[in-house]
Amino acid sequence: MRLLGKTALITAAGQGIGRACALAMAEQGATVWATDVNPDALATLKEVRNIQTAVLDVLDKKAIHKLLAQLPRLDILFNCAGYVHNGSIAQATDQEWEFAFNLNARSQFWTIQAALPNMLARGGGSIINMASVCGASKGLPNRFIYGASKAAVVGLTKAVAADYVGQGIRCNAIAPGTVDTPSLGERINSYDDPIAARKAFIARQPMGRLAQAAEIAPIVIYLASDESVFATGQLFTVDGGMMI
Numbered sequence: 001m002r003l004l005g006k007t008a009l010i011t012a013a014g015q016g017i018g019r020a021c022a023l024a025m026a027e028q029g030a031t032v033w034a035t036d037v038n039p040d041a042l043a044t045l046k047e048v049r050n051i052q053t054a055v056l057d058v059l060d061k062k063a064i065h066k067l068l069a070q071l072p073r074l075d076i077l078f079n080c081a082g083y084v085h086n087g088s089i090a091q092a093t094d095q096e097w098e099f100a101f102n103l104n105a106r107s108q109f110w111t112i113q114a115a116l117p118n119m120l121a122r123g124g125g126s127i128i129n130m131a132s133v134c135g136a137s138k139g140l141p142n143r144f145i146y147g148a149s150k151a152a153v154v155g156l157t158k159a160v161a162a163d164y165v166g167q168g169i170r171c172n173a174i175a176p177g178t179v180d181t182p183s184l185g186e187r188i189n190s191y192d193d194p195i196a197a198r199k200a201f202i203a204r205q206p207m208g209r210l211a212q213a214a215e216i217a218p219i220v221i222y223l224a225s226d227e228s229v230f231a232t233g234q235l236f237t238v239d240g241g242m243m244i
Contacts, residue, residue, distance in 0.1 A: 002029070002221060002225040003028040003030035003076070003225055004029030004030075006029070006030045006076055007031045007033070007071065007072075007076070008030045008076035008224060009032075009033040009071070009111075009115070010033070010080055011035050011078070011079055011080050011081040012035075012036055012080040013032075013035055013045065014042050015036075015183070016080075016179065016182055016183060017130070017176070017216050017220075018036070019044075020216065021216070022034040023045075024218070025050075025076070025220075026049060028221055028225075030076065031050055031052070033067075033071065034053050035053070035055070035056035035058075035067070036056065037058070042054075058110070059103060059107060064107075064110050064111055064114050068111070068114040069114075073118065074115055074119055075124075075126065075224075076127075077126075079111055079112070081107055081130070082103060082104045082130055083103050083104065084143070084146050085100055085143075086142050087144060088141075088142055089144045097145055100149040101149050101152065104150060104153060105149050105156060112127055112171070115127070119168075120167060124167070124168025124169055124170075125168070126171075126224050126225075126228070127169065127171040127172070128171075128173070128174065128220055129157050129174075130174060130176075131150050131154050131175045132147075132150040132176060133175045133242050133243060135147045135148070135150030135153070135175070136150070136155075137237065137243055138243060140204075157173040157235070158171075161233030161234075165232055169232075170229070170232040171233065172233065172234050173234075173235050174220065174235075174238060175237040175238065176216050177240045177241075178205055178210050179211040179212070179213055179216060180211065184201070184210075205240045209240075211238070219236050
C-alpha cells in the first residue's frame, strides 16, 4: 500500500475527482478525511474503511482552521474544491470574479496555511492543488474567469513550493482536461441543447472522449506518495492530449 500510515484531507470529496481520490487513497492505506460543503454528498463515503467524513465550507476560514486543528497528523492535503464560470470577459461580473477567486484560489491559500504547522511539525507533507489545463497552460473560449483563477492556482503552488522546499513540504498541482463528473453534467444540462453541448466538450478532447474521475486519481496518488519525493512546484497535466 503506497499511502499506508499517512493521513490525508480532501476538499470537495463528495463527488467527482474528489470522491474518486478519497476512495483511491483509502484503498492505498491512508486515513482519509473526506470533506464537502454538502453533507448528503458525503453519505456514500461514511461506511468506507479508512474514510472519515466532515462537512466543510472552504469559504469559511474559521471552519478550516477548526477542522485542521483537530487532526492529530496530516501528511497529504488535496485541494479539490472549485467552480467553473462560463463566459468571456465581456460577460464577466465582479461578483462572479470574486466568487471564483475565493473558491478556486483563496480557499487553497487558507487550507494550506492551516495545514502547514501540522506538516512542518512532522517534518514534511505533500500538498496537491487542483488547477486545470485551462489557465496557465491554455486559454479556452468562454472560460475567462475560470482560466484566470486556475492560473492563480499555479502561481500559488509554485510560491508555496519555493518557500518550503527545504523543509520537507512538497506542493504540486494537477491540470486535468475535461472530466465527466456530476458538476460537468450540471453545466451541460444548463445549455439549451445539452446533447450538442456534450458533443462539443468531447470534440475538444483529442482522444475523442471525456476523462473519468477514476482516471485522474492515479496522478494524485503518485503525488501524495513518497514515489514523488523529488517533485515539487510542478504542474502535472492529465488532459487527454489537449496540450499536444
